[in-house]
Amino acid sequence: MAWNEPGGNNKDPWGGGNRNNDGPPDLDELLRKMQQKLNGLFGGKPSPSDEGAPSGGASFPWSLVLIVLAVVYGLWGFYQVDASQSAVVLRLGKYHETVNSGLHWNPPLIDNVTKVNMTEVRTERTTGQMLTEDASIVDVVLQVQWHIDDAESFVLRVADPLKSLQEATDSAVRHIVGSQTLNGVISQNRTQVAAETQSRLQEYLDLYQTGIRVDVVNLTDAKAPREVQDAFDDVVRAREDEVRLQNEAQAYANQVIPVARGQAQRMLEEAEAYKARVAESARGEAARFEKLLTEYQRAPEVTRERMYLDTVQDVMSNTSKVMVDVEGGNNMMYLPLDKLAESSASSANQRPQVTPQVIDEISQRVINQLRTEANNNNRRAREVR
């Protein structure tokens, strides 16, 4: 049974490259060897390439078969290695060579050729909940991109390189995550986690002689487990709230301060206006007085008399007046208070209907009036000063 071990009874787990051993080789080999023996038996017979064989009908088909078999065997040994591939060649079970792209020939049945794709970048994924250094749990999705770096090791040194890769990845990523805090894995140290996982993973793969080279390790996803995701989301929201509150306050500030500045400007402008008005009216009044004074000084007596009379006339014609010469002593005075009251009340009586609202309105108006008058008086008083 061991005779066809390299061929039919193929236990190679890595597949591919077995084309040479498929199909009819056993039968062909049998026939070929038979032919050789036959030639040996007939000893003195000419070589199979000799066309002019004299030994009649019986030996002729044998040499033809022999030739055909030799050609088939020769052609069968050819194989093609793609640019992306390497082929590991075992000769009688022993490592012979590793060949690269091109057309090659190896004797079938004696040599065993296993082709592997060297350039294809393959992906390995691992996911799961992992413990972190602060005894929290984190959900991690990790992707490893790799290619075969050493075909000989990949084919010959380890029983199941892909399973080894999976196991090494699982172990490496958990080791690295286990030496990080939860926050580190989730945010700050993501790249560091990936890089450290990669170097650790490569270390393991080299130790296991897998012939695999890790191109890149991506920490695709690292987040809090579903069970606590809402709490983590709330932190994100809280962070947004923090910013929002600040922005709102800033908006308030941006509104209040310019308005205050505007109002301040208004106060200043009003003060300027007041200043100008007061000064200018002072100048005006002073000028008026000085002009009048010039005329007065020319004829003081007459002017004085005239001004006095003008004024008295105006005043007397305008007002209801009661003048009491208190110095006069004890004489009784009659003051027509009823009339006075009547005259002062007359304005109010003119209104036919007096409702509470009207009274309110009037009183309001009176108050306002009094207020403005008081203001006017004040101002006047100030002007006098």
Next chain:
Amino acid sequence: MNNNKSLFVIALILIALLVLSSCAFVVKETEKAVLLRFGELVRTDYKPGLYFKMPLVHELRKFDARIQTVDSQPVRMLNSENKFMMVDSYAKFRIVDVSRFYVATRGDERNAVRLLAEQINNRLRNQFGVRDLHEVVSGQRDQLMADITKNLNESAQKDLGVEIVDVRVKRIDLPPEVSESVFQRMRAGRELQARDHRAKGQEASERIRANADRQKVVIEAEAYRQAEELRGAGDAEAARVYADAYSKNPEFYRFSRSLTAYRDSFKDKSDILLMAPDSQFFRYLKDPEGK
């Protein structure tokens, strides 16, 4: 005659080939082989290549010479804090001494794997039992693994003819009932952070608003001061101008100003005036000379 002879020869060759095929064997690069003669080990040092044996007398056994895996099931283990954790590990080994391996396992590789798994399990249990969760998860993981590997390698080489390449913990998980309390703790931690953020937001907001309010008051106060200064300046200017003009003839000023005042005071007919006529105010009303 010739045909008969050929058939005979073919039959002979076929038989010869059959015999030959049960004699020859190939040991591959990935294999290790032992040759037994009636159950007795006669040869174990095969390099890869083509070899021959006697059919029926010799028996050939082959083993995988590559690095192989012991993949154990996740096991519950107690740690030093008396808490359970689920530990999933694997080991890589390689047959180095095939004769010892054959003897120890009676030729069955599964036996070897089972024996190794038990030993690894036992050693992990011992190591985990004296350490707490933090130590096995992060602190001493590498060292722990290296210890187990070294220790196991010594005994495995001696007993099984197997070299332990590596022992690794794949995963250390908490059992579900412990996970729940971990999640609760994590959640509490996050709530703490969320509150902190919101409070900080309020703090910043209050600070900005208060600052704005202060600026407003300060701006208005300053403006009030400046406005008052301006008004004062205006008043002062006015007073100076008045003083300059009126001091030229104070007596006439008093007179003319009083007249103006009278006019203004009695503008309306409804005004009633009741007072002593000799008050200072009416000085000029009685007498233009103001005597």
